[in-house]
Amino acid sequence: MRKxxxxxxxxxxxxxxxxxxxxxxxGSNANSNSxxxxxxxxxxxxxxLIWYTIGTPQKDVDKVMAEVxxxxxxxxxxxxxxxxxxxxxxxxxxxxNVASGExxxxxxxxxxGFDYVTNARxxxxxxxxxxxxxxxxxxKNAIDPAFLExxxxxxxxxxxxxxxxLPQQEVWRFNKNLVDKYNLDTTNVRSLESIEPLLKxxxxxxxxxxxxxxxxxxxxxxxxxxxxxxxxxxxxLDTTDYKIVxxxxxxxxxxxxxxxxxxxxxxxxxxxxxxxxxxxxxMTSGNWFMxxxxxxxxxxxxxxxxxxxxxxxxxxxxxxxxxxSVQGSIMAISANSEHPEKAMQFLxxxxxxxxxxxxxxxxxxxxxxxxxxxxxxxxLAESKNYDMPSYSLGNNMLLYLNPNDPDDKxxxxxxxxxxxxxxxxxxxxxxxxxxATEMAAVQNVKEQFWASLMTGTVDPEEYLPxxxxxxxxxxxxxxxxxxxxQLDAWRASNSK
Amino acid sequence: MASFFxxxxxxxxxxxxVLPGAxxxxxxxxxxxxxxxxxxxxxxxxxxxxxASIVKSEWVGWQNFKFLFSGTDAWVITRNTLLxxxxxxxxxxxxxxxxxxxxxxxxxxTMAKIYQxxxxxxYFLSWVIVGYFAFSFLSMDxxxxxxxxxxxxxxKVQWYSxxxxxxxxxxxxxxxxxxxxxxxxxxxxILGIDKSLYEAAMIDGASKWQQIRSITIPMLSPIIIIMxxxxxxxxxxxxxxxxxxxxRDSGTLYSVTNVIDTYVYRGLKTTxxxxxxxxAGLYQSVVGFVLVIVSNxxxxxxxxxxxxx
Numbered sequence: 001m002r003k004x005x006x007x008x009x010x011x012x013x014x015x016x017x018x019x020x021x022x023x024x025x026x027g028s029n030a031n032s033n034s035x036x037x038x039x040x041x042x043x044x045x046x047x048x049l050i051w052y053t054i055g056t057p058q059k060d061v062d063k064v065m066a067e068v069x070x071x072x073x074x075x076x077x078x079x080x081x082x083x084x085x086x087x088x089x090x091x092x093x094x095x096x097n098v099a100s101g102e103x104x105x106x107x108x109x110x111x112x113g114f115d116y117v118t119n120a121r122x123x124x125x126x127x128x129x130x131x132x133x134x135x136x137x138x139x140k141n142a143i144d145p146a147f148l149e150x151x152x153x154x155x156x157x158x159x160x161x162x163x164x165x166l167p168q169q170e171v172w173r174f175n176k177n178l179v180d181k182y183n184l185d186t187t188n189v190r191s192l193e194s195i196e197p198l199l200k201x202x203x204x205x206x207x208x209x210x211x212x213x214x215x216x217x218x219x220x221x222x223x224x225x226x227x228x229x230x231x232x233x234x235x236x237l238d239t240t241d242y243k244i245v246x247x248x249x250x251x252x253x254x255x256x257x258x259x260x261x262x263x264x265x266x267x268x269x270x271x272x273x274x275x276x277x278x279x280x281x282x283m284t285s286g287n288w289f290m291x292x293x294x295x296x297x298x299x300x301x302x303x304x305x306x307x308x309x310x311x312x313x314x315x316x317x318x319x320x321x322x323x324x325s326v327q328g329s330i331m332a333i334s335a336n337s338e339h340p341e342k343a344m345q346f347l348x349x350x351x352x353x354x355x356x357x358x359x360x361x362x363x364x365x366x367x368x369x370x371x372x373x374x375x376x377x378x379x380l381a382e383s384k385n386y387d388m389p390s391y392s393l394g395n396n397m398l399l400y401l402n403p404n405d406p407d408d409k410x411x412x413x414x415x416x417x418x419x420x421x422x423x424x425x426x427x428x429x430x431x432x433x434x435x436a437t438e439m440a441a442v443q444n445v446k447e448q449f450w451a452s453l454m455t456g457t458v459d460p461e462e463y464l465p466x467x468x469x470x471x472x473x474x475x476x477x478x479x480x481x482x483x484x485x486q487l488d489a490w491r492a493s494n495s496k
Numbered sequence: 497m498a499s500f501f502x503x504x505x506x507x508x509x510x511x512x513x514v515l516p517g518a519x520x521x522x523x524x525x526x527x528x529x530x531x532x533x534x535x536x537x538x539x540x541x542x543x544x545x546x547x548a549s550i551v552k553s554e555w556v557g558w559q560n561f562k563f564l565f566s567g568t569d570a571w572v573i574t575r576n577t578l579l580x581x582x583x584x585x586x587x588x589x590x591x592x593x594x595x596x597x598x599x600x601x602x603x604x605x606t607m608a609k610i611y612q613x614x615x616x617x618x619y620f621l622s623w624v625i626v627g628y629f630a631f632s633f634l635s636m637d638x639x640x641x642x643x644x645x646x647x648x649x650x651x652k653v654q655w656y657s658x659x660x661x662x663x664x665x666x667x668x669x670x671x672x673x674x675x676x677x678x679x680x681x682x683x684x685x686i687l688g689i690d691k692s693l694y695e696a697a698m699i700d701g702a703s704k705w706q707q708i709r710s711i712t713i714p715m716l717s718p719i720i721i722i723m724x725x726x727x728x729x730x731x732x733x734x735x736x737x738x739x740x741x742x743x744r745d746s747g748t749l750y751s752v753t754n755v756i757d758t759y760v761y762r763g764l765k766t767t768x769x770x771x772x773x774x775x776a777g778l779y780q781s782v783v784g785f786v787l788v789i790v791s792n793x794x795x796x797x798x799x800x801x802x803x804x805x
Binding site for chain 2: 095098099100101115118119122123124228271272274275335336432433436437438439440441443444445447448449450451452457458470473474475
């Protein structure tokens with residue numbers, strides 16, 4: 001026995017050693033600490049701002065930031081270090097960075113990545129009301145006031161939204177090759193029901209094409225605004241009494257789900273839509289006929305250029321200004337920033353100064369891009385080393401135009417923004433802290449039923465009552481009651 | 497005191513070998529224990545950094561644990577986690593010991609190595625990749641299984657929306673991935689068994705089966721017990737990748753695929769309440785700890801030599 005125990009311990013030691021090797025491969029820490037600026041706001045020495053933003057890390061970031069720093073040092077006495085975190089990792093890594101007190105001054109936040117409202121309430125961002133008045137006057141004039149108003153959390157600003165398209169509008173997108181081939185009329189469609197004859201034509205004639213492309217995040221459009229994205233509590237857009245309802249119990253959603261199930265059974269929707277993460281392979285191959293998407297001015301050109309074949313779209317909803325659309329891209333100042341005033345000055349400059357804004361967006365003139373005329377630029381080969389997402393880096397309306405853009409591109413955006421209608425609950429942000437227990441349970445019920453109901457995979461006759469029942473058991477009514485109390489209080493204080 | 501240093505000096509080589517592991521355990525297992533108090537707090541950021549955040553967050557008592565036990569899913573996730581793990585432990589044990597014995601009986605060493613490596617390989621694959629392997633079999637319109645069913649004139653099955661197949665699929669996939677690794681552990685100790693025992697048995701005319709039953713299995717029992725005790729300690733932890741990636745997060749399958757870990761993930765991914773996820777982790781560890789103590793106690797009563805401690 002003694003002998004076997006000894007061997008055993010050897011075997012165990014080897015086992016443990018192997019586990020170390022394996023687990024060591026998993027973890028890597030890409031964050032290196034850089035000096036958080038040595039001076040404390042004295043005007044002689046430049047202050048270094050650390051700026052975290054979303055997007056695939058680019059090779060030339062440091063090179064461009066060196067140029068940016070030269071410019072900003074002269075203007076406001078700051079230098080800039082930019083750290084990029086890739087799309088899929090952003091939320092998680094930022095949570096860790098903020099929780100561990102990593103030095104940073106400016107960070108990207110939005111309704112979709114590193115959630116703005118939640119983290120503002122958790123204390124991740126500095127409250128900006130005073131700084132904005134002191135250092136942000138130009139910025140206030142430059143961007144649409146609806147952005148600053150709509151991004152208030154509990155009455156305070158915690159970030160500077162990027163000036164870009166303001167409302168969100170749903171459209172039906174069509175693969176124009178197929179539209180032309182069958183001579184279909186897309187101008188008269190709008191409702192979910194109205195697309196049926198088109199889908200039918202395609203299904204009968206094109207066996208290899210997915211008539212109605214969608215992934216598991218698809219939700220039929222109904223004229224409601226959700227309190228929290230994709231949880232079944234919503235307020236009707238033309239509401240007068242501001243009553244929060246369970247979206248699954250509304251006649252509009254019930255009708256839409258019945259139609260979706262009909263489409264699914266007719267084979268208009270891919271059989272595994274409810275578990276499909278992305279439709280990008282369909283978009284690449286062109287084997288789709290239509291889908292639904294959110295639009296912005298000149299979107300058809302953008303889509304056609306990126307897919308390599310013509311795409312046309314036609315509205316499926318009104319253009320509505322909602323919390324989600326307003327909070328699509330925000331830059332916040334970190335609560336632990338050592339130089340909040342300088343950070344605010346930098347954000348002010350970034351959102352008002354075309355030279356700085358374009359340098360951050362397109363890189364160095366002559367290296368990454370060249371000017372064609374006063375407003376248009378063309379990318380050079382080197383631009384592949386500095387390919388930045390424009391929407392996340394501040395005021396879009398200062399940007400140079402691409403060669404194919406019409407001269408009035410930003411005027412079209414301004415017009416689109418001016419025509420958007422406010423959602424009744426714009427700038428009301430639900431605080432779910434008191435019902436956190438119920439939220440966890442309700443999230444689970446949502447994950448269980450949502451995708452299969454919304455894509456039409458299951459029969460709403462059978463599953464809708466089940467889902468409604470399970471949501472109630474998980475405590476949805478309690479969450480709605482809490483939200484209603486908060487909404488009523490918000491209404492009273494905002495005299496809506 | 498002097499004898500203590502003497503002891504260290506005497507065992508310095510052994511202690512040096514233990515050192516990396518001990519350091520690792522200190523940093524990644526003992527140090528984070530302090531963070532357990534987050535389970536009883538509503539975590540909020542503080543500009544002074546992580547420790548200040550912990551200290552200054554508000555105490556909320558057992559509030560963070562409530563979500564695990566409220567709602568109708570509490571029973572489903574506990575049942576799924578426990579039953580699947582029990583199945584993995586026992587079926588896995590039988591199959592990997594059997595596999596190890598078979599491998600040890602192979603005469604051709606090259607073939608034995610090839611089988612061993614082949615079985616070991618799935619262990620290194622990520623669950624995401626395994627999930628896609630499974631998808632290539634189970635896809636509704638392009639999956640291999642549905643093609644085969646088609647040849648026999650049978651109807652296609654919507655694998656990802658019918659819960660009744662999934663307990664079998666999950667157990668199969670999990671075993672396929674883990675057996676190779678476990679059988680190597682058993683194989684290593686089979687190879688360590690004194691050959692003279694088998695020679696003596698052969699002289700006495702014992703058949704292969706009798707040798708396995710009376711020599712191999714009894715000699716293996718200490719490591720079997722240790723491996724099982726370790727697995728029992730993790731009985732409240734479910735393999736997240738297996739239960740999330742392999743069923744492609746399909747909602748209609750939740751009745752048989754939702755386990756504690758996936759429930760916690762789905763419930764907290766949007767709100768990101770660190771306190772609640774810490775609470776879930778603490779609950780799992782405490783239950784695991786109790787189970788290890790209890791099962792070790794039972795083993796001790798049966799056979800003192802085999803117990804872990």
